[in-house]
Structure formats: C-alpha cells, structure tokens
Amino acid sequence: MHKKWTSNVHCAGYITLSYDVNSTKTTSFYHFWKSTGFCPPDPKEDIPKFLLSNEQRLNIALLGALPNNGLTHVRIHWLLNLLTHVYNFTYMDVFLSHLNNHDLAPGFELMGSSNQFIKFEKTGEFWRKLVKEIVKRYIVQFGVKRVSRWKFETWNEPDLKSYDILNFTLSEYLDYVVGCSSGLKEAFSGTKSTWKLGGPAGLFRDKDHPLCWGLLEACNGVLGGDSCPLQFLSFHRKGGGSSSGVLDGSFELLDLIRDRFAGLRHMPIANDEADIEKNWSKSLGWRADVRYAAMVVRVVAGYYKSIGERRKLKIEVLSNDNGFVNYHPFYFTQRTLFARFQINTTTPGHDQFIKKPAYSVMSLLSLLGDRHLQEEATPSDPLLTAVATRRGRRRQSFVSVILAYGNETRSDEEAVELINVTLGNIPEGREWKFLVYQLDNVRTNPYQVWKGFGRPVFPDRYQRRKMREVEEPRSLNVPTTIKGPTLNLSLKLTIPSVHLINMCARPKKFPRTVHSVTIFNVTWNEVLVTWKYKGKYANCLRTFEVENQSKCAGTRRRFTRINPSDTIFMSFHHVGKADRACERTRGDYRVRATDYWDRSGAYSGIISYP
Structure with missing residues (x-):
C-alpha cells in the first residue's frame, strides 16, 4: 500500500x-554551512561598545536559537579590538561568554587595530605570545572542548589597505602567520585536542595581492623549515548578484590553486564570505524575501555536489557574511538575517527583531x-x-x-x-x-x-x-x-x-528535557525567551511549548501556553496582554518539547522574570 x-x-x-x-x-554529508559573520561599524575604538550593546545581545541570542545548532560560528572582524590593553580581557570575556552561552563559537580572526591602549606589532614573537595568552585563558574559562571548536583565521583580506593597517611586507606577514600558529600550538600543548588555523582569507586577485599568493607559495614549499601553518585554505568569492556567480568564481579559483600549488590540492577549503552580492549595506529587494533563501540553498547544494563530491575536497566552512544589523530606512533589504526596527516611541527606545526568510531557511x-x-x-x-x-x-x-x-x-x-x-x-x-x-x-x-x-x-x-x-x-x-x-x-x-x-x-524514548531557558527584556511588557535542546531525535520534534505563569494581581496562578503556533525554533518573542496596571510578562516561564507523536518531554526548570 x-x-x-x-x-x-x-x-x-x-x-x-x-x-x-x-x-x-x-556519501558523508557534513553540515559545513553553519556560519555567519559581520564587521562592526567604525570608529574602531567604539567596537567594544557596539559588540556589548543590547542590540547585539539580542542578535547573538537569535543567531544561537536555530534548531540543531543551525548556526555554530560567528566570524567577526576586529575582534581583538575588545582588548583595552594587551592582556586586559574585560570586554572580550563578556562578549565571548555571551557567544558561548548561546552555543556559538567565534570565527576568530587574529587581527586588530592599534589605539591609545594597545599597539599591535608585526613580529611573529608578538603574535605568538598574544595568541597563546588568549587561547590559554579561554581554555580555562570555557574548557578545551569548546575552544577547539573555534575557527581561528589569519588577518582578513591582508592585501587590501583598508584591512592591512600594519603594512605587512611578505616576510613580515609570513612571520606573523607562523607566530599565530606557534601560539595556538603552545596553548593547546598537552590537551590532546586539535585546533584549526585558516588563511589567508583573501580575494586572490591575479595582480597586486602578494600576501595571499605568497602564503600559498610558501605553504606549497617549506615555510620556516616546518610544515604549512594552515589547517584550511580560506578565500572569499561572492556572486555578483547570483548564486551561480558564487559557484563559478569558487570553482575557477580552486582549479587555479590546484594547478599552481600541487602540494595544497587536498587541503580543506573555506569560502567564509560566500555572499550572493558584495556590499552588505546595499539595498536590494531580493534580500528581503525567499529569493535570498532559495539562493542560499542553491549555493550549499552546489558546493557539496561540485566541490565535496566531484573534486573530493573537504569543505571546512561555507559562510554567508549576513550577521549584520540593518539601519534606517533599509529594514529588510540589506544583507542581514533579521529586520531590526529601532523603536524610538518608547522610553527608553528599544529594538525589535523580525526573522527574515534568509534566517528561517537555516x-x-x-x-x-x-x-x-x-x-x-x-x-x-x-x-x-x-x-x-x-x-x-x-x-x-x-x-x-x-x-x-x-x-x-x-x-x-x-x-x-x-x-x-x-x-x-x-x-x-x-x-x-x-x-x-x-x-x-x-x-x-x-x-x-x-x-x-x-x-x-x-x-x-x-x-x-x-x-x-x-x-x-x-x-x-x-x-x-x-x-x-x-x-x-x-x-x-x-x-x-x-x-x-x-x-x-518513531523514537523509543520521549523527547529530552529543554534546558538553559533565558529571558531577555525587550521593552515594557515584551520579552524574548530562548532555550536549548539537544538530542538524537531533535529532527522529530513538532514544536516547543512555551508556558508562562503571571505574577500580576488578579491573574490565576497557573501555567498557560503562550506561543500560539507550533515552532521548531528555540526562541519566542512574548508580548503580554495590554494591562496598564501590571507588566504581564513578569512571572515564571518553562518550556518543553513535543514530538510528531504528541509525546512531550519533561518541562525545563522554571525561570522567574525579572
């Protein structure tokens, strides 16, 4: 039948x-596309303020709320600008803890701009010591298993003057790369864990890009009497307005590298800026709707079938640089995963995030x-x-x-x-x-x-x-x-x-228990609820049920479901019923998972807000 x-x-x-x-x-099907990224806006001295802002707390929380860890990495330019002095980690601790709390790992670009508090040097010894100190610190703080998931990467697009603010010569750049690799090696020494450093994160134009091509030339031969310091080869190929452009540009570059550098033919590859169109802030109608989502799927499928299966290359990561937060008046049409509205009609003002199809398709x-x-x-x-x-x-x-x-x-x-x-x-x-x-x-x-x-x-x-x-x-x-x-x-x-x-x-067991329920204040009578769920049969969940028990006077003290529609996302934006006398979002929250057979797991622990 x-x-x-x-x-x-x-x-x-x-x-x-x-x-x-x-x-x-x-054939093996590795989820290599679970990465996004963004660049904090200028001025660079305000990067700590931006990354620690409330809008970024909400942005990061939502990035980490996809089912099955739909996003695992966030690649951020100028992350080292969170250091106020060479070894003052106050701001970096706060930001990386927020990432970690939402099961996100950094795409950690080893780059920073000097300011009145810190001067980044060009010597390999400076970078060896700095990278070692950073990594050892977070191995202690988060555990070696977590930090080994991080994808470390050399200086972004080092041949562009807008990024190469240290003005590397080729020999200085190679010394810097070896220094970063040595720092990682020493930090992970004795842990029995692996780590990955990628590079050169470049555009690889035919001319005037001596640092990117020079690093591959050195890796293809012998660099400093040792093996190549890179564990994966990263590059940037965008599409010029089409998904086919991303694929064609990637294939052309990889074939060229394979022909010129035989020793790198089997190195894992990463296109960590595989965007359909360059210029994230350019307003384009298709970025607002399902056209963008469909093109993302097309690029993922094309990469797997043409690079993974036919060329037999391991794809370390395919990332869309779409973790930006839009600005007025382009709420949906910039290269973002959410439409962010800055509501200035409340005191204080606040941010509202709406999921775009580019996020939902993940x-x-x-x-x-x-x-x-x-x-x-x-x-x-x-x-x-x-x-x-x-x-x-x-x-x-x-x-x-x-x-x-x-x-x-x-x-x-x-x-x-x-x-x-x-x-x-x-x-x-x-x-x-x-x-x-x-x-x-x-x-x-x-x-x-x-x-x-x-x-x-x-x-x-x-x-x-x-x-x-x-x-x-x-x-x-x-x-x-x-x-x-x-x-x-x-x-x-x-x-x-x-x-x-x-x-x-049908699984033999009921769904597992939801954990790590977190409540973020959005504005009066509105909160964002997030949670975590991990399990072998997470794919078989029909919905999460979010329940609230209000603390307002005159309300019945019992839990009621507050998300009216089924959802497989691990977030819910809760708006309390209008009540001038009491903020209805105040109270207790709990979440549970329900599968295709209407079997529910145990409730999470109860979280009180505020």
Whole structure:
C-alpha cells in the first residue's frame, strides 16, 4: 500500500524525483554551512561598545536559537579590538561568554587595530605570545572542548589597505602567520585536542595581492623549515548578484590553486564570505524575501555536489557574511538575517527583531541528515535544486529532502510547477511519520506584510504581531503516518520557494528535557525567551511549548501556553496582554518539547522574570 499526499493544486506537468532511502550508496554529508559573520561599524575604538550593546545581545541570542545548532560560528572582524590593553580581557570575556552561552563559537580572526591602549606589532614573537595568552585563558574559562571548536583565521583580506593597517611586507606577514600558529600550538600543548588555523582569507586577485599568493607559495614549499601553518585554505568569492556567480568564481579559483600549488590540492577549503552580492549595506529587494533563501540553498547544494563530491575536497566552512544589523530606512533589504526596527516611541527606545526568510531557511537546512542520498534521476528543471539526506549508514532515524525552486533574483509567484517526490524502500518494523515545511513569497513573507502596512518606521504591536505570524516556515500538514514502504508526495512549486520534507521513525524514548531557558527584556511588557535542546531525535520534534505563569494581581496562578503556533525554533518573542496596571510578562516561564507523536518531554526548570 502506498501513501499518496498532494497539495491542493493540479497541473499537467510534473518534475519527478525518486530516492531509495535505504540505499547503501550514500556519501558523508557534513553540515559545513553553519556560519555567519559581520564587521562592526567604525570608529574602531567604539567596537567594544557596539559588540556589548543590547542590540547585539539580542542578535547573538537569535543567531544561537536555530534548531540543531543551525548556526555554530560567528566570524567577526576586529575582534581583538575588545582588548583595552594587551592582556586586559574585560570586554572580550563578556562578549565571548555571551557567544558561548548561546552555543556559538567565534570565527576568530587574529587581527586588530592599534589605539591609545594597545599597539599591535608585526613580529611573529608578538603574535605568538598574544595568541597563546588568549587561547590559554579561554581554555580555562570555557574548557578545551569548546575552544577547539573555534575557527581561528589569519588577518582578513591582508592585501587590501583598508584591512592591512600594519603594512605587512611578505616576510613580515609570513612571520606573523607562523607566530599565530606557534601560539595556538603552545596553548593547546598537552590537551590532546586539535585546533584549526585558516588563511589567508583573501580575494586572490591575479595582480597586486602578494600576501595571499605568497602564503600559498610558501605553504606549497617549506615555510620556516616546518610544515604549512594552515589547517584550511580560506578565500572569499561572492556572486555578483547570483548564486551561480558564487559557484563559478569558487570553482575557477580552486582549479587555479590546484594547478599552481600541487602540494595544497587536498587541503580543506573555506569560502567564509560566500555572499550572493558584495556590499552588505546595499539595498536590494531580493534580500528581503525567499529569493535570498532559495539562493542560499542553491549555493550549499552546489558546493557539496561540485566541490565535496566531484573534486573530493573537504569543505571546512561555507559562510554567508549576513550577521549584520540593518539601519534606517533599509529594514529588510540589506544583507542581514533579521529586520531590526529601532523603536524610538518608547522610553527608553528599544529594538525589535523580525526573522527574515534568509534566517528561517537555516532552520530547514539544519534538519538535513549526515548521509547524502543519490537521485535516481537528475531533475529536469534547471531552476530546481534538490538535496536528499538521511541520518545514519544503516538504521536511520530520519530522512529529509530540501527543494529550492528559484530563478536567481527574479520572482514569479504566478508560475506554478508540480514536483512528484517518491521516497521508496522505507525500512519496515517502525512507525514513520512525515511533515512538509514551506517558505514562499505569499505565505511566509514578513516584508510583504510590512509593505502592506505602508512601510512604517515604528511598527506598532499589531503590525509586529502580523509580521511575526509569517516569519517562520509553515507546515503544510500535521505529522502524518506513512503506510507501507513508499511515500509519494506532490508539491506545488512557485518562484521562489523552499520546501523541506522531513520523515521520522518513531523514537523509543520521549523527547529530552529543554534546558538553559533565558529571558531577555525587550521593552515594557515584551520579552524574548530562548532555550536549548539537544538530542538524537531533535529532527522529530513538532514544536516547543512555551508556558508562562503571571505574577500580576488578579491573574490565576497557573501555567498557560503562550506561543500560539507550533515552532521548531528555540526562541519566542512574548508580548503580554495590554494591562496598564501590571507588566504581564513578569512571572515564571518553562518550556518543553513535543514530538510528531504528541509525546512531550519533561518541562525545563522554571525561570522567574525579572
């Protein structure tokens, strides 16, 4: 008996995809794209103030609130400017602790600008001592396991004068790189843990980039009588306005490096500024909606299939430099993951964050498994990107397929295509259920809602609520039982759209307990609630249930659920009911997880606010 499930649309033509979910012909699928980044604004002496601001506390908290650690790293320029003196770590301690508390690791660029308190030198000995001191300090503070997750990197784009403020010569630059590597080696000595230093984080233009090319030349031969100090080769290739531009530019550079430097052919690679378009602050309409999300999926899939599978290179990281916070009047259209509104109609003013599709799509990518399933037929439509995965080589616990349909920056919601997806050879002996998530420009487009309200600079409570109602992927069905060894699905595709088919085998155990519930004040009667959840079957969660027990007089002292819609995100923006006499957000909070079988785990510990 076959399960047939179809959305409410009928069309003559079909795209057909078929997968054997129990196939032995799978390949490793490492989640290499879980990184974002940003550059603090000038002036550089104000970087501590910016990174420790309330807006960045909320930004970091939300970056860490994706399911399955959908983002693991945040790559930040000029991080060493948090030092007020060479070994004064007061500001750095606070910022890195906030990252760590939200399960985020820094992409730690070893670069800084001198000021009245600290002077960065060019000698390798200076950098050896500084890097060693920094890393040893945070091994003690966070543990070696945490710090070994950090991705250390040499000076960003060292051939550009806007970054190379120390004016390195090639010999000085090589000495600096060796010094950074030596500091890491000494800091981790005796820990039995590995560490990774990447570089040169460059643009690799053909001419006038002697530092980047010089480092590869040195690594290809012998550098200082030792092996290459880099564990991965990092570069920047943006797309010039298209996802295909990111891919083509990356392939061209990697082929050139492979031809010129045979000794580096097998070094892991990282494009940690793999953005569709340069200039983060440029206002572009497609950055606001699902077009951006679909292009992100296309780049991830293209990197895996063309670099991971065909070129057999390990991808250390693929990062979008989209962790910036927008400014007025470009609330949705800059290269960001959230639309941030600076509300100046309250005392004091405050920030409101709305999730953009570029952020929401990271939740869908996080649901992919660790083994890649081969398509039994190549998609016939070039606008379709498909990646099918499962968890485990043999006894898999879930299967997930992501489908992105898009024509780069163009949008055409009137064009409809149907796709038929067949998932066959489903293992017997366990109950399986499936759920389908969707992002499109009609039902999950807060930018469109904002425009419909007349593009308000200070959206009110009602307008913000309506935007938040469409900021996350929508589920097209309730968790539905699969009867038999085959699941057939017919889905409606519009340009742009992203779908995620998630299929789970019934776990033996109930969901685990939610932990690390944190409450952030946003403004009067509004809070951001975040939490953490880790478990083998996190993919099989239908929702988190957030409950509150108000402390206001006249209210019943009992917990009630406050998030009306199901969510797989680990955050909820709670707005209390209007009450001039009492702030309804004051009270106790707890969270629990519920799976596809409506089984709930134990509640988290109760957190009181304020």
